[in-house]
Amino acid sequence: MFRTVFLFVILGLGLFVGTQYSGQQGYVLISIANKTIEMSVTTLVIFIIATLAALFFLEFILKRAASMSYNTWNWFSVRKLRRSRRYTNEGIIKLLEGDFKHAEKKVMRWANHHDKPLLCYLIAAEAAFSQGDENKRQQYLEKASEQDDSTLAVGLTRAKQDIRAKNYELAFDGLSTLNGQFPNNSLIQDLLKGVYIELKLWQPLIDILPKLGREKSINKEESDRYLLLAHSGLLEEIAQQKGSEGLIAHWDSLPKKLKNEPSLIATFSKQLIARKADYEAFGVVKNVLKKNNVEELYALLPEMNLSDRHPMNQFLLSSIKKDPDNAAAHSALGQLYIRDQNWPEAQKHLEQALAKRSNVSDYAYLADALEHQNLNQAARDVSRKALTLVKS
Template sequence: MIKLLLLVAALIAGIIVGPMLAGNQGYVLISAANQTLEMSLTTLLLLVVVLFGLFFLLENLIKWLLSLSSVTRGFFSGRKTRKARQLTSNGLVKVLEGDWKQAEKLVVKSATHSETPLLNYLAAAEAAQEQGQFHQRDEYLRLAAELDSESLAVALTRARLQCRHHQYEEAVATLQDVKGAHPRNPLLLELLKQCYVALEDWPALLGLLPALKKHGSLTEEQTDALTVKAECGLMAQISQHSGSDGLMGHWNSLSRKAKQNPALVTCFVHEMCARNADSEAYTVLREALRKKIDPDLVRLMPTLKLTDNHPAIVTLTDLLRYDSSNATTHSALGQLYLRDGKYKEARTHLEKAIELHPSVSDYSYLVEVLEKLNDKAAANRLSREGLALALPPKI
């Protein structure tokens, strides 16, 4: 615009000044390399104006040509982008349909001109894994990481695919790299949970549970179930590597709430009995029953291999003072009396247990007691009753 104004001003000046100089045009001499050029001043001025105008026109012509080239490039570039968008869309549909080979082909082909190349490579990685091409999967993940090395989506996709291929240690390493920047991400926490369970890394799982519960990934019931699973798994590992002494030390380090959990007491008793530490297991079991009469814990009492069953019988007898109609306690007492050869007492408690809550196992124990007492008729009758209880009802 400025150049155009200057050109117009020069033309106007030439029109005004030209006639004034018509009678006195002046003289201009240009000499260079033995060549001379002579002209009037008026001619020189007009020549300068004309040349300036030609340069102006040439400049605008070049700009127009360049803009025409840009439009052409934009047209072809836009065409490639539109084609890439369509191929990407078709590829993602193939991913959903499970056509992994075609999905990989489409999303990789369109990645270069795609508006979302990261998504293309992540979809290609999943398609490659489903075809068992794990080296190619890692290559696609590498290309995705090059586009955004700090992308949480890339890390989560990598870890998810590694978990699916049972590469749990690699998945944990992948997730730990981004956990510091995204400690509350529910999918990250869920993947870590799956890895820890698969690896039986119970201490790590126990450390993760508060975050899972806090950020709503687990309900109260799910948290409790996972806590029991992890604690029982940890007890089994300690028992295997450190024996009953190591397990006892671990038990003593637990919180009061954990020691009152019947499921954890059950795990502890089983592990201690497996290490022939039944007496120590009985001590813990007795303390737990004093705080809460739990049927599952009561059933453990007759499974203990004690040198003297009298303390266990006393403990169970005391429990009947608080709940005389507890069939499980009567059954446990009957089994202990049977083991000690006190058949009359065993018969009394087993008959009471059957009266309160019939079970096939108690019928079996009572039949054994009656045979010891030489009461064949009653033993045969109870055998038939127990068998009828064991058989499914007739339709």
């Protein structure tokens, strides 16, 4: 547009000047080396205008040709891109349908022409993993890692696949590296939570739970459940490493709220019993049962190996006196009487326990007590009840 206006301006000026100086064309002499060119001013002006017009026209032709070439090339590129996207979409559908072989072929067929080849390589890696082809999976992940801004996507894909393959150590290494690079990524934190549980890394699990709660990755109920699981596992770990003294020291350092949790008290007591600290375990369980009726803790009492079981018997008798319907206390006392070979008393308390609730173990103990009293038919009847309970 500018060039057209420019030409009209030049023509206008030429017409104006030509009108003003008609009949006075002037004289122009151009000398180059041994050559001379003579012309009138009017001729020179017309020549210049014609030259400019020719140059502008030539520029237009060249641009037109270049534009046509570019449009032609662009048309082919867009066509390849559209085809690549179509194959990728079809590959994703095949992956979801479980046709992993065709999914891999679809996404890789035109991956080089896709505007996001990273997506193609990750889908191909997933398809190869689902087919159990580890070599291809690694090749696709390597190609994916060569793409721009691929660190997080490739790392998460690799970690998820390692977790599904139960390669938890590899997943831990990868996720730990990613966590250092992307500390605020909630998906990384959630995957680490599962890996910590599988590898029994209890302290890291305890440390990560508050962050998962703040990010709403888990609700309070889940957080409490994982916290108890982690502390329970940590108690077992410390017991194995430091023995009963280290276990007691760790228990004393826990917050009061945790020390009131029945499941943790049970774990703590079991670890003490396993390390022959039975009297310490009895003291812990007794103090809790004085305040709360926890069936799981009553069940631990018969497992304790005390040289003098009289205090334990007296404690259970007082519990029953306070609550005659305490089935767990009747069961524990019945088991203790079996150890003392006091079969009639064992029978009495086990029958009272079973009158309140059905329990396979109590049926087995009762059958044993009856057999030792030569009540064989009654013992068989009780055994059939236990078998029925197991099958139901």
